[in-house]
Amino acid sequence: MAAKKAEQALVTRWRSILVLHARVQCELDRALHGHGLCGSDFEVLDVLAGTPDEDGSGSCGYRVQQISERVHLSQSALSRLVARLEKDGLVERSLCPEDRRGVRVALTPKGRARHGEALPVQRAVLHRMLAG
Incomplete structure (x- = not known):
């Protein structure tokens, strides 16, 4: 009986996490819309704005697979998102100098300007929804 209660508590906790995620994501999408972005767009820009030369290669940006690991999107979903951001002039893609089969996004x-404008909006939503 105790094991069943513990299992139900775990499921209840998991569902609470899912509800919180959905609420925060919806609020982020709503708040960032004024900057022409959705939450996933911002996450990609935020990753790219973080460390432009993290790998020491001298090349700015990240490989697509490195971004997908950080934003938790499939590579195909991320490729579509990056294509849209590139069309909007927010990112550029180039071949990886260290591996011509790979694509680097910067x-x-x-x-960078759009990210800077949207950053305080995103952080305010996170603070309002998650702090305390």
């Missing part, structure tokens, strides 16, 4: 100046 912020453009326009993308």
Whole structure:
């Protein structure tokens, strides 16, 4: 009986996490819409704005698979998102100099500016929804 109660508590906790995630994601999408972004768009821009030369290769940005690991999107979903951001002039894609089969994604100046404008909005939503 105790094991069943513990299992039900675990399931209840998991569902609470899912509800919180959905609420925060919805609020982020709503707040970022004024900047022409959704939550996933912002996450990609935020990753790219974080460390432009993290791997020491001298190349800015990240490989697509490195981004997908950080934003928790499939590579195909991320590829579509990056294509849309590139079309909007926010990112640019290039072949990886260390592996010509790979693609590297970097912020453009326009993308860096858009990220800078949206950053306080995203952080305010996170603070309001998750702090305390």
